[in-house]
Amino acid sequence: MSVAASNKQKYNVRGSFRFQPTVFGSKEHCCVPLCSSSGRYNSRLSFHRFPKETSLRLCWLQKIRREGFTVTPHTKVCSRHFLENEVITTEKGRRILAAGSVPSLFEWNKYSRKTRAGVWERRCRPSNPEPDSADPIEDNEPPVMVPMVVDHDYGASRTVCVDREQYHSMLREIEQLKEQLRSCSLQKPFGLKRFSTSPEDIRFYTRFPSYEHLKAFWNLIEAATAKMVRVTRAKKTDVMSTTTETPFTRPTKLLPIDELFLFLSYLSTGCTQRELGHRFNIHxxxxxxxxxxxxxxxYCLLGSICVWMSPAAVSSSLPQDFDGRYSDTQVILDCTELRCQTPSSQNGPL
Structure with missing residues (x-):
């Protein structure tokens, strides 16, 4: 005999160790997931059909956790998933289920059914043991009892022991945080409404003499802002959108009058766009x-307004010195001459 044949005969133990079927074995098996019980190798188990009652059958299907499962007359559940008092043995030795029995022991609950005491039947935790009288008494203050609710732990005590000094320090910190939050919420955002009562700030940020002058200018152009041609986020700069603005379709969170204030501040102060973004809290x-x-x-709105006087109005208001030779004058541009010193000779010493 060769070496390969001897090794094959040595390690081929499949035929030696095999489950032996019972004498009165059956072909029944359990339909519960993760359960490999079969009547062929275990005669101590009994297999039970699903009940005919619809509600009880649905309860069985819910307990065994099989969705979309079709129950047939050959579908059975072994007695391993029922309690001992739910499996009854008749006088003839036949094992049946008690009325209304539902499987409750499975692989996922480790075939156990722990009963939990009711909420009112539980006892509170024992109190802390009293300190030994032999120990020296410390001068520290006793801990204060603070009520505390613990979620989903009804058996726990309703009070916990904390340090009194730490408790008061936390209260002071909470009050400070509340005060900071209150001050932040009361602070007005950077906008026209914040400087409406300060003419100096209005002149600095907008170059208008006062808030009333700015409001008068806004009342003139407010109706036209509803159909403003806005620059969109498109890559091409020539892509624009024209829509009637409402509080729901406004492209930015700023009001139109605050957008005008931002534009005037940009022209007046020369702030960078990043700085204006931080002030107005936008990108x-x-x-x-x-x-x-x-x-x-x-440019489009104010450029269409004619700022020049008519020829008849100019002629009627011309000074007498312009009669005759300069009678057709329409505009007088006031120029200022500034003299600057230059060297008399370009080849001279520097």
Missing amino acids: RATVSRIIVTWANFL
Whole structure:
């Protein structure tokens, strides 16, 4: 015999160790997932059909956790999943289930059914043992009992022991945080409404003499802002959108009058777009789109207004010195001459 044949005969133990079927074995098996019980190798188990009652059958299907499972007359559940008092042995030795029995022991609950005491039947935890009288008495204050609710732990005590000094320090910290939050909420955001009562700030940020002058200018252009041509987020700068604005379709969170205030502040102070974004709490790209939008809007709106007087009005208001030779004068441009010192000779010493 060769070496390979001897090794094959040595390690081929499949035929030697095999489950032996019982004498009165059956072909029944359990349909519960993770359960490999079969009547062929275990005669001590009994297998039970699903009940005919619809509600009880649905309860069985819910307990064994099999969705979309079709129950047939050959579908059975072994007695391993029932309690001992639910499996009854008749006088003839036949094992049946008690009325209304439902399987409750499975692999996922480790074939155990722990009973939990009711909420009112539980006892509170024992109190802390009293300190030994032999120990020296410390001068520290006793801990204060603070009520505390623990979620989903009804058996726990309703009080916990904490240090009194730590408890009061936490209360002071909470009050400080509340005061900071209150001050932050009361602080007005950076906008026109914040400086409406300060003429100096209005002149600094907008170059208008006062808030009333700025409101008068806004009342003139407010109706036209509803159909403003806005620059969109598209990559091409020539892509714009024209929509009737409402509080729900406004492209930015700023009011239109605050957008005008941002544009005037940009012209008056020369702030960078990043700085304006921090002040108005918006993105720098949004600041850029607002500036370009309002520059185009005011150019088109104010550029269509004629600021020149008519020829008849100019002729009627001309001074007498302009009669005759300068009678057709329409505009007088006031120029200022500034003299600057220059070297007399370009080849001279520096």
